[in-house]
Structure formats: structure tokens, C-alpha cells
Amino acid sequence: MKETLQEVMQVIKLAEKLKYELRHSWLSNGRRESVAEHTWRLSLMAMLIEPLMEEKLDTAKLLKMIIIHDLVEAEATDVPAFDTLENEQVKALKQAREQEAIDHLRDMLPRELGQEIHSLWMEFEEKETLEAKTANALDKLEAQIQHNEASIDTWLPVEHGMSFMLGKHTDFxxxxxxxxxxIEDEAEKKMMAAGIQTAVLKQGQ
Incomplete structure (x- = not known):
């Protein structure tokens, strides 16, 4: 048991990096958000939204998937969505680094536990099951909620249009x-208050 706990402790210690791995997201008080903070509120969202869905989801699997999904960023670091939006080379590099990280995490843990974490991460990435599609949708929605809460001064021009690109993840x-x-309505009102015209942005999506 001691050897098993030592293996588990390795991953727990690795996960500490997510407390200081920063995302391209700012909080309402002007501080940048950590990956761990994003994962925490994403988990809360899943707990609050899942009961509103008529289908019977595997809640434990949904929460595990959410907690595990960004764990790879402890090694692969966070890559903003706009960096991969129209750059296949960056997207492919991100996927390769994350795949290497989840393979490493699997091998750090006792066999069955490591394989479970690996399988859940892969299921999230494949986005075929209801739990995976829901986890992915909430992941994107939490990011936009945080975006809406931040000062408009922190928004990059590319992010204006991205605020209206959530439907492909959620409309199932x-x-x-x-x-x-x-959430999109909140984003639009925030941009319009700052004098940013949204009509053209919405038409482009």
C-alpha cells in the first residue's frame, strides 16, 4: 500500500502546478486565472447544470472527466483557444504534447487507476458520449463566463468574434x-457598452 500511495502522491504533487499555471483569462478583480480555478468552477457548473438535463448522466464520470481533463496542463501548459483557432500546426503540437502528458500520467499511477484516468481523458477528447459532450460544452461556457466577468480591456480583438462561436459545442x-x-447575450451587451459593434461579428459565425 505504501508504494501505491507514493505513486498517487506523485500525481497529487504534480497537480500543484495547476495552481500557478495561468490561463489567458482575467478575473473580475484584474488578476489572471489559474487552471485550477477554472477546473473548480467548471466542476461546480456540472454539479448545478446536470440535474436540469432530462437524460440520466453518469455524474461521477462527468465530474471525473472534468477534473482530469486539464491535468495534462501541469506538463503540457495551457494553450489559449485562439492560438489553435486557425493554426493547424499549433493545434497538432498542442494535441501531441497533451497526449504525451496523459500517457505519462497513466504510467505514473498504479495500473488500473492510471488506465481509468487515461480512458476518461480520451473519452473527453473524442466527444462522443453524452458525458463527454456535456463536459466539453461546460468547459467552453465557463471560459466565456469568466471572459464576460473580466474587464473589456483584457479582451483581444479575436476574442470578440469567438464569443459567438459556442453553439457548435452546446446546441446538441x-x-x-x-x-x-x-452567456452570449452577456458578452454582446458588454461589447456594445464598450462601443464594439457586434452585428458583423455575429454574422460571421
Whole structure:
């Protein structure tokens, strides 16, 4: 048991990096957000939104998937979505680094536990099951909520249009679509208050 706990402790210690690995997201008080903070609120969102969905989801799997998904960033670091939006080379490099990281995490842990974490991460990436699609949708929505809460001065021009690109992740489910519409409406109002014209941005999506 001691050897097993030592293996688990390696991953727990590695995960500490997520407390200081910063995302391209600012909080409402002007501080940058850590990966760990994003994962925490994403988990809370899943707990609050999942009961509103008529389908019976595997809640434990959903939460595990969310907690595990960004664990790879302890080694691969965070790559902003706009960096991979129209750059296949950066996207491929990000995927390769994350795959290497999840393979390493699997091998650090006792066999069954390591394989479970690896399988859950792969399921999230494949986005075929309801739990994986829901986790992915909430991941994107939490990021936009945080974006909306930050000062408009922190927004890059590319992020203006990205605020209206959430539908491809959410529109498979009416509850997630309605939540997406609310979040996009918040983004639009924030931009319009800052004098940013949104009509053209919305047409381009």
C-alpha cells in the first residue's frame, strides 16, 4: 500500500502546478486565472447544470472527466483557444504534447487507476458520449463566463468574434443551448457598452 500511495502522491504533487499555471483569462478583480480555478468552477457548473438535463448522466464520470481533463496542463501548459483557432500546426503540437502528458500520467499511477484516468481523458477528447459532450460544452461556457466577468480591456480583438462561436459545442442539448444564449447575450451587451459593434461579428459565425 505504501508504494501505491507514493505513486498517487506523485500525481497529487504534480497537480500543484495547476495552481500557478495561468490561463489567458482575467478575473473580475484584474488578476489572471489559474487552471485550477477554472477546473473548480467548471466542476461546480456540472454539479448545478446536470440535474436540469432530462437524460440520466453518469455524474461521477462527468465530474471525473472534468477534473482530469486539464491535468495534462501541469506538463503540457495551457494553450489559449485562439492560438489553435486557425493554426493547424499549433493545434497538432498542442494535441501531441497533451497526449504525451496523459500517457505519462497513466504510467505514473498504479495500473488500473492510471488506465481509468487515461480512458476518461480520451473519452473527453473524442466527444462522443453524452458525458463527454456535456463536459466539453461546460468547459467552453465557463471560459466565456469568466471572459464576460473580466474587464473589456483584457479582451483581444479575436476574442470578440469567438464569443459567438459556442453553439457548435452546446446546441446538441436544449438546456446547454439556453445557457449558451444567456452567456452570449452577456458578452454582446458588454461589447456594445464598450462601443464594439457586434452585428458583423455575429454574422460571421
Amino acid at each position: 442539448h436544449p438546456v446547454l443551448k439556453e445557457l449558451k444564449d444567456m
